[in-house]
């Protein structure tokens with residue numbers, strides 16, 4: 001059995017304590033100089049032109065894929081300004097079409113302006129950043145971050161907010 005004298009224990013313990021005491025101010029300084037948002041990572045998304053704003057019909061989904069061919073999305077011109085909306089009327093938004101519960105493709109109900117999942121009936125609100133309204137899902141629909149270029153009327157996807165269903169990272 002290994003034993004350690006009280007004197008050795010205090011010496012080692014004191015050394016560790018001294019190291020910690022010395023290290024703390026440096027860590028604090030580094031932490032304040034590099035602001036970090038917990039749980040968020042900046043991924044190198046590609047910019048992708050989706051369509052022109054003038055081609056969009058109000059309340060009618062426009063399908064595309066982003067950030068890759070395995071990720072179906074829908075762009076919608078809601079007809080009135082909404083949170084996160086882009087374009088001349090600040091009313092164009094886009095979302096992943098994969099339900100955050102178990103990945104079924106959601107369908108757009110134009111009458112209610114809601115995305116509905118046919119598998120277990122989760123409902124998401126595109127006028128409110130894809131908020132989960134009811135059902136089995138516990139996460140909002142991932143929203144596609146858009147940019148609008150007034151010079152050529154183009155709408156571009158530039159990132160994704162939220163984790164696309166079934167992925168450990170939005171970029172494979």
Ligand code: FES
Pocket residue numbers: 099100101102103104117118119120121122135136137
């Ligand atoms: S997969 Fe959409 S609610 Fe279950």
